[in-house]
Amino acid sequence: xxxxxxxxxxxxxxxxxxxxxxxxxxxxxxxxxxxxxxxxxxxxxxxxxxxxxxxxxxxxxxxxxxxxxxxxxxxxxxxxxxxxxxxxxxxxxxxxxxxxxxxxxxxxxxxxxxxxxxxxxxxxxxxxxxxxxxxxxxxxxxxxxxxxxxxxxxxxxxxxxxxxxxxxxxxxxxxxxxxxxxxxxxxxxxxxxxxxxxxxxxxxxxxxxxxxxxxxxxxxxxxxxxxxxxxxxxxxxxxxxxxxxxxxxxxxxxxxxxxxxxxxxxxxxxxxxxxxxxxxxxxx
Numbered sequence: 010x011x012x013x014x015x016x017x018x019x020x021x022x023x024x025x026x027x028x029x030x031x032x033x034x035x036x037x038x039x040x041x042x043x044x045x046x047x048x049x050x051x052x053x054x055x056x057x058x059x060x061x062x063x064x065x066x067x068x069x070x071x072x073x074x075x076x077x078x079x080x081x082x083x084x085x086x087x088x089x090x091x092x093x094x095x096x097x098x099x100x101x102x103x104x105x106x107x108x109x110x111x112x113x114x115x116x117x118x119x120x121x122x123x124x125x126x127x128x129x130x131x132x133x134x135x136x137x138x139x140x141x142x143x144x145x146x147x148x149x150x151x152x153x154x155x156x157x158x159x160x161x162x163x164x165x166x167x168x169x170x171x172x173x174x175x176x177x178x179x180x181x182x183x184x185x186x187x188x189x190x191x192x193x194x195x196x197x198x199x200x201x202x203x204x205x206x207x208x209x210x211x212x213x214x215x216x217x218x219x220x221x222x223x224x225x226x227x228x229x230x231x232x233x234x235x236x237x238x239x240x241x242x243x244x245x246x247x248x249x250x251x252x253x254x255x256x257x258x259x260x261x262x263x264x265x266x267x268x269x270x271x272x273x274x275x276x277x278x279x280x281x282x283x284x285x286x287x288x289x290x291x292x293x
Contacts, residue, residue, distance in 0.1 A: 014055055014090060018043060021085045021092060022051060038062050042095060050095040051084060061132045062091040068131060068218045069093070076195060078117045079214040098206035098213035104241035105210035111242045113212060114200070115249035118225040121192035125149040125222050133199055133219035134275055136161065140221045146189040150227070150267075151180045158270040167277040168270070172284065179266075179293040186263055186291070193222035200228055202237045226256055230264035262287055 019025040024047035032040040038056030056062050066086025072078050081093035127140035139157055143149040159176045162168035198219030206213040232238040266287050272280040
C-alpha cells in the first residue's frame, strides 16, 4: 500500500495502521485488511480515479439506509479510496446459513418501487451497468442488460458478431418468456458465494453490490449460476415470496444470460460456450 494512502487512512480514522494485509476479491480496486493502533480493523479499497470506488460506497450506503441487508459501514468514500468496517467471515453456506440468507434476501426484495432501473448507473464486476428508469421490465432487461452487455462484449473482442446476432433474435422475442412484475424490487445485483460473508450458520454480511430495481427473479437466477444457493435457500425464500411457476424450468436460464455475458466481457473463454448453450435452449 502506498505511503500516501496509509497516511490518508490514519487521518480519516484518527489512528495509524499497524498491520496491512492484502485481501482477495475486488474487481474495482485493491483490497486491504488494515489493523489500527486503536485496536479496530477496517477494510480499505484503493483504486484509480474512475474505478468506481465512490459508486461502491454509495451503493453500500443505499442498502444500509433502505433495507435490512447487513453490509459494511462506509467510513469514507472518494474516487481513490473506500474505507469500510471489517466484517469477519468467509464463504461456505451450510443449510442453516442459507435459510438465514433467504430471510434477508426476501426482505430486501420486499423493498419496491414503481419503476425498474435506478437513480444512477452502477457497476458490476467493474463494468458499467446502465440504469435508466423504465416502467416496463421486459424493455429494461432487453436493452440495458442483454443488448448492452452483448454489445460491450463484441466491442471488447470477446463475443463474435454471429453470436450477437443470435442474442438480437432472442431479445426480440423476450416477451414470449418473461413479463413485467407490478412492482420493481431492490436487488443486491451480484449475489454469489464470494460476496456473502458467513460464519458457521450465521450470515455476517453482503459485499460488492451492483444494485438496481428489478424483477427479483434475475437475482435468484444468478444465485444458482455458480451454486451459491440450493434447496434450503429456495424452500425458505418461497415461504416469504412464493416463486412463480416456470422459474426453474425456463426463466432462470434466460436471466442467467446476463451474468454470463458479463463474464464473457471480462474473461471470454468457456463462458462463451455457456452463452451458446442458453441461446440454443431458447431456439436462437
